[in-house]
Amino acid sequence: MSKPVFNIALTGLNAIDSPGSGSGVIRSLREPKDFDVRIIGLAYENLEPCIYMPHLVDKTYRIPYPSEGQEALLERLRYIHAQENLHIIFPNFDSELYNFIKLEKKLADEMQIKMLLPTLEQFESRHKAVLYEFGEKAGIKVPKAKPVFSAMEIAKIAYDFRFPLVVKGKYYEAAVTYTIEQAQQHFHKISAKWGLPILLQEFVHGTELNVCGIGDGKGNLLGAVSMRKLYITDKGKAWAGITIDDDELTDLTQKFVEKSHWKGGFELEIIRNGNGEYYLLEINPRFPAWSYLTTGAGQNQAALLVNMAMGLPYEPFTSYEVGKMFIRFSEDMVVDLQDFEKISTFGEK
Amino acid sequence: MKLKRNIAISDSGFVFNPSTGDSYSLNPVGLEILTLAKAQKNKDEIRQYMLDNYLLDLDTFEKDFDDFANMLDHFNLIEK
Numbered sequence: 058m059s060k061p062v063f064n065i066a067l068t069g070l071n072a073i074d075s076p077g078s079g080s081g082v083i084r085s086l087r088e089p090k091d092f093d094v095r096i097i098g099l100a101y102e103n104l105e106p107c108i109y110m111p112h113l114v115d116k117t118y119r120i121p122y123p124s125e126g127q128e129a130l131l132e133r134l135r136y137i138h139a140q141e142n143l144h145i146i147f148p149n150f151d152s153e154l155y156n157f158i159k160l161e162k163k164l165a166d167e168m169q170i171k172m173l174l175p176t177l178e179q180f181e182s183r184h185k186a187v188l189y190e191f192g193e194k195a196g197i198k199v200p201k202a203k204p205v206f207s208a209m210e211i212a213k214i215a216y217d218f219r220f221p222l223v224v225k226g227k228y229y230e231a232a233v234t235y236t237i238e239q240a241q242q243h244f245h246k247i248s249a250k251w252g253l254p255i256l257l258q259e260f261v262h263g264t265e266l267n268v269c270g271i272g273d274g275k276g277n278l279l280g281a282v283s284m285r286k287l288y289i290t291d292k293g294k295a296w297a298g299i300t301i302d303d304d305e306l307t308d309l310t311q312k313f314v315e316k317s318h319w320k321g322g323f324e325l326e327i328i329r330n331g332n333g334e335y336y337l338l339e340i341n342p343r344f345p346a347w348s349y350l351t352t353g354a355g356q357n358q359a360a361l362l363v364n365m366a367m368g369l370p371y372e373p374f375t376s377y378e379v380g381k382m383f384i385r386f387s388e389d390m391v392v393d394l395q396d397f398e399k400i401s402t403f404g405e406k
Numbered sequence: 407m408k409l410k411r412n413i414a415i416s417d418s419g420f421v422f423n424p425s426t427g428d429s430y431s432l433n434p435v436g437l438e439i440l441t442l443a444k445a446q447k448n449k450d451e452i453r454q455y456m457l458d459n460y461l462l463d464l465d466t467f468e469k470d471f472d473d474f475a476n477m478l479d480h481f482n483l484i485e486k
Contacts, residue, residue, distance in 0.1 A: 264426070285427035299427040302412065379424040380414070 069149025
């Protein structure tokens with residue numbers, strides 16, 4: 058019996074030092090035995106490495122930046138769909154999700170393209186600025202945090218929270234600071250890049266843990282793999298990690314999905330302090346860059362999402378292999394100028 | 407000294423704590439002691455085994471064993 062072939066478009070092709078999730082998701086999607094995939098890359102930049110990896114991406118199209126708005130994105134997706142007959146889109150960036158969530162119904166009605174995304178309400182409720190309130194409602198500890206729009210506000214909050222203080226960008230980047238001057242410096246640096254507000258958060262010292270999972274949108278957890286970072290880069294990214302078996306982490310994840318009715322993939326960033334208390338630092342509304350580890354540990358969560366989206370049968374994951382490690386590496390590719398020319402001139406390759 | 411139930415010890419002396427992801431390497435004597443502890447042997451039984459198999463006096467055993475047990479406790483490998 059021949060297998061179905063799904064045309065899946067995804068973003069996050071930036072396999073760089075602060076990597077997008079694309080390459081990990083693609084590798085997972087190429088493994089299932091019950092379906093094949095044609096991978097359509099959606100790139101924001103001409104130098105996103107996965108564009109030049111034919112074993113991962115079959116064809117790439119440039120798409121407009123999120124700041125250009127939904128209409129520009131929709132127009133581009135109409136063109137891409139006309140060429141590729143897309144079945145599913147897998148957005149992999151926080152900053153683009155708002156546009157995709159807004160377009161979800163239109164893409165489904167007009168082009169029959171499926172996406173498994175959180176609702177706008179779920180997406181908004183996990184924003185860094187309101188995460189503390191979410192934690193209070195869900196019964197999950199979250200470090201105190203306050204959004205600030207001006208560097209002048211830092212001194213007062215620092216007096217309440219005490220140093221060290223974490224200065225966080227709206228979407229990305231964070232810095233641990235020890236003085237008001239340092240906090241102000243990072244406020245300006247991060248806000249120039251990612252906009253306002255900037256979040257000031259209490260610093261919790263401890264071990265960094267992460268969970269990659271999926272919710273079915275009805276309060277059920279369909280899969281979750283816990284990972285401890287073993288090597289962290291100067292950008293705070295995991296360069297190596299290991300799957301662990303931590304019941305409290307699993308309970309916390311269960312609680313998060315039950316309370317939020319999360320739909321789709323997610324990553325929880327958690328700190329376990331010296332007293333064994335767990336603090337939720339962030340909820341990322343998409344798969345993380347290390348998501349291929351979940352496949353390696355026995356939970357191909359990306360494939361499960363495809364089955365869900367396409368209305369095919371699927372079973373929730375109940376276990377995974379503990380002690381499975383990932384180690385990231387970097388490598389130089391040699392690329393012909395013609396390939397760069399195609400994507401930079403025609404916007405597709 | 408009761409080793410936590412889920413601690414994995416390989417034949418080469420590699421110890422893995424699946425709850426935390428921490429791993430450690432044991433020397434051959436440490437491996438012998440932890441293997442005995444994993445097999446539910448108590449301190450008296452481990453002491454007797456060591457005295458029977460090594461040229462070892464009681465005081466040295468007590469001091470080294472307590473040091474080792476403290477280290478295991480510090481690394482969160484034994485039940486409180």
